[in-house]
Amino acid sequence: MKLNSIKDLIKRNRDWANGIKKDDPDFFLTLSKQQTPDYLWIGCSDSRVPANQIINLPPGEVFVHRNIANVVVHSDLNCLSVIQYAVEVLKVKHIIVCGHYGCGGIKAALEDRSHGLIDNWLRHIKDVKRFNADKLLNTAHDEKIDLMCELNVLEQVNNVSNTTIVQDAWEKGAHLTVHGLIYNIENGILKELTENSGVTKV
Numbered sequence: 001m002k003l004n005s006i007k008d009l010i011k012r013n014r015d016w017a018n019g020i021k022k023d024d025p026d027f028f029l030t031l032s033k034q035q036t037p038d039y040l041w042i043g044c045s046d047s048r049v050p051a052n053q054i055i056n057l058p059p060g061e062v063f064v065h066r067n068i069a070n071v072v073v074h075s076d077l078n079c080l081s082v083i084q085y086a087v088e089v090l091k092v093k094h095i096i097v098c099g100h101y102g103c104g105g106i107k108a109a110l111e112d113r114s115h116g117l118i119d120n121w122l123r124h125i126k127d128v129k130r131f132n133a134d135k136l137l138n139t140a141h142d143e144k145i146d147l148m149c150e151l152n153v154l155e156q157v158n159n160v161s162n163t164t165i166v167q168d169a170w171e172k173g174a175h176l177t178v179h180g181l182i183y184n185i186e187n188g189i190l191k192e193l194t195e196n197s198g199v200t201k202v
C-alpha cells in the first residue's frame, strides 16, 4: 500500500479514532487522564516491527523505546531515561527487549564495508559478535545473521538488567522481569529467548 500525502494519513487517523470511539466513546478521554502501562518495550525501529500491533495491545498499555537493532548502550541517556521513567514512575512490571530475524542493523554490522555515521552505532553489534565469537565460528553466513539477532537480544537483556535503574529496583524488591523476545517478520510470531527477574545475578 502506497499513500500519497499527509492528507491520506489524517484521513486514516480520523477513521481509526472514530472506530475506537464507536466501541468505547470515553476511550480517549479516560486515557488522556493517565497512563498505567505494565510493559516497557525496547525494540528495533524497523517499520515491520510495531510494538503495540505485534502484541495486540491498545494505546496506553505499552511504553515504547525503539532504535536501530534494539540496542541498550550503557551510557545512552535517551534509552536510560526511558527505562528510568518506566521503572520508577510508571512502575512497569515487565521490560521486553524485542529483536527480530533479518534485522538490517545486524546485517550491516556483519558487513565489512562502510555505512557512514551509523557504523558508530553498529560498533555495539560488532561487540556482541566479538563476545560470542565461539558460538558463531561454525555457523553458515545466513544462519549467522539470525543467530546474531538472538545473541544481540540476550546481550541487551543483560545490559538492561545491569543498569543502575533495574539493579536498584530489584534491590528494593520490585517485581520487575526483563524478557528477551525475538520476532519473525516472515510469519508474525514472537518467541521467548530468556527472562531475568533478578533472582540470580547476571
Ligand code: CO
Pocket (backbone or CB within 6 Å): 044, 045, 046, 068, 069, 070, 100, 102, 103, 104, 105, 106
Ligand atoms: Co531491525
